[in-house]
Amino acid sequence: MPKHSRSRTTTEQKAYDVEAEWTANDLALLEELKRAEALLPKDAPRALLSVRLSVLTEDTTSPVRQELDLRMLAREKGCRVVGVASDLNVSATKVPPWKRKQLGDWLNNRVPEFDVLMFWKLDRFVRRLSDLATMIDWCLKYEKNLISKNDSIDLTTTAGKIMVTIIGGIAEIEAANTSTRVASLWDYAKTQQEWLIGKPAYGYMTDVDENGKVTLVHDPTAYRALHWARRMAIRGVSARRMVMVLVRSGMCGPGLTVATLLRRLRNPALLGYRVEELKNGGQRRSKLILGTDGKPIKVAEPIFTEEEFNSLGAALDKRMKKQPARQPSGATKFLGVLICADCETNMYVRVTRNNFGVYPYLRCQECKSGGRGAPNPMAVYEQLVADVLSVLGDEPVQTREYAKGAEARREVERLEGSIAYYMKELEPGGRFAKTRFTKEQAEKTLDKLIAELEAIDPETTQDRWVNVHNGKTFRERWEEGGMEAMGADLLRVGVKCKITRTKVKGVRAPHIRMKLMIPKDVRERLIIKEDDFAKVF
Incomplete structure (x- = not known):
């Protein structure tokens, strides 16, 4: 029998990012890995772990397992874990790494704090080739490395760069295939009289008939609200007044606005036809979808007759005020200030x-x-x-720029090596201790090297924002x-x-x-x- 995966509910998914999901064995392993990290040298590479999951099923790898696997990988690579960016219930197709809540903060604001970005699998990190190319360019700019637990990815080699591009292309193809299937289903559903998928227009709700098919039926509360609003519009009552009455009566929720009410009243779906949303200049409108015969596709019993719908539109047009054209930058200056x-x-x-x-x-x-x-x-x-x-x-006016400390570190290493050399050769038996002249010259050089080393600000040896x-x-x-x-x-x-x-x-x-x-x-x-x-x- 085929194996079915059970998706967790929204409540369960949100509750996953809590300590209760860690078992006693997981916590014991975590402590063991942290003790191993404590033994690493101070200059060990710093690793940031990226954990992502869109929907948790029986076939997906849990965030806890991802983190533990990545910590073990960091131990194998000799890296110290400095942080875990955990982004749950986030789609890698829709949200790129730099837009995710936790990982995005690290990439945009905390770049100097890590050297390596580790993830469990490439599709846990990105699913679009363009996003992957952007991240590779970003890593090369800031001298960061990408390491995957289950893919051969290493940006420090040419072969690794080629491999990461190939794997990313495969991930994008899989995501594109899923997107194509969903788009095809929507395109097919729009041409059918049966209701297959989607959210019904206001005034309707889904039901199941005696044959087990999903159909659209009138929502009793919305039906009463629409017919009441039509009668008020015919009498010349303002839309703002109608919104206030509908909200107070409980027929509509407190979030109802004038724009929403007018959009509902003008929706041709109230005639029982299939529609699709048309966005034009920021305005949301619905338009009819015509079938192969050139006629509107009927999917439900109408709420208004054509005569009622037309008279409603005429009443709304009569009260409509012609607003001046919108300014490109908006009519309001300092909006939000x-x-x-x-x-x-x-x-x-x-x-x-x-x-x-x-x-x-x-x-x-x-x-x-x-x-x-x-x-x-x-x-x-x-x-x-x-x-x-x-x-x-x-x-x-100041701009934050990224300053690399590699050059200063190399200079410190050179000076420390030279100082150690002169100190050793100034000891009894050394090459500079044989004559007074060579000793004095070596001591002057040593003092100069020490002064140069002291002049270097330790902060400049670290990658940092300036x-x-x-x-x-x-x-x-x-x-x-x-x-x-x-x-x-x-x-x-x-x-x-x-x-x-x-x-x-x-x-x-x-x-x-x-x-x-x-x-x-x-x-x-x-x-x-x-x-x-x-x-x-």
Whole structure:
């Protein structure tokens, strides 16, 4: 009989990363391996272990077994384990190594702390050839090595580089075959009247008929909500009012938004037809899928008749406001930096257009009606720019760069060897102790070598990050890049500006008070850290 693999539930998978999964024998072996590590010399290569698993089944290797196998491999190679990057429930096809939570932190921020990256098998590490090529280039740049427990991989040899590329190609082919099979199934399912796979549109749910086939039936609660919303739309009730009533009545969840409700009401799937999502300019819409006869494919009983659906669309179109075209950089400047002091949500620009003109104003997300809108966003931006420049404008622009200590280490080894040689030959019977002249000259040379050795900073012999000043200040950087560059930097370092709006009697526009909030470690956060993997995207 074929062997069936049982996948763990989501709860079981998440619970796997706990000490309870380690048996007494596993812990005993772990302690034994750590004792062996303690006997290694100080200059032993440092190993980082990468453990990954997407779904745990009876046929997969558990994270505990992966870690123990890799620790034994490190002992065989004479490496000291300095860390374990464990990323569970992560797909190697969808998430590359530098984007994973734990391994990504090591690759992006902790490069000087390890020399070798070990993994159990190549498909536990990457499944795309492009990702593998990126990691090989990264390892060559930072002089790191890749070692696999079950594959012949060693980047220090030409044969190893060729082997890792071949194995990576096989892994990508397997992943591509799986992706092709899934895509083919979806393409086939779209042309069928029977419901095979996928999530039904709002208003429907799956059921099993008397023949055991999966069918779509009306969801009673959603059916009532949709028909109620249609009646309200015909009467001219706003979508915002409908959302509030639907949420309060319990027919819809608290996460319902105006955009979501409108998208549901305009979905042609409510006519019982098969649809697919069409993304255009960031807007989610659904379009009909036509069958081989050129007609829509019916998959369920309709919720609305065509007459009801068309009249609903006409009512929604009647209330729809024409918003101005979106700006390439967004209508809101400093999004994520400007926050409301009352509800602590982001401030964003709302644009109102009527017969008298176009009126932009800042509003928040949680206060009633968006709080008291600030009618002049540009004045707020200019004040924020002035406040930021007065505090951070003179800070130097520094970039984090990787400094290798190999050259300094070689120089230290050369000086130590020369010092040892001169000290030995200055001893009685040595070649420099035969005459006073040779002894004095050798002692001068020895003093010079010792002075050169003492002048070398021990820190420079280690691989490390260094901050390099490019000669500019942030004031100059922001003058060149404008508000977009300043907004990106402020968001990156965590600078916030709280906006307090106070009602002024007899005046429609509120009084605006701004409070700049700067982290204590802002100078450290301002350092620009180049992304080695940005070019991949």
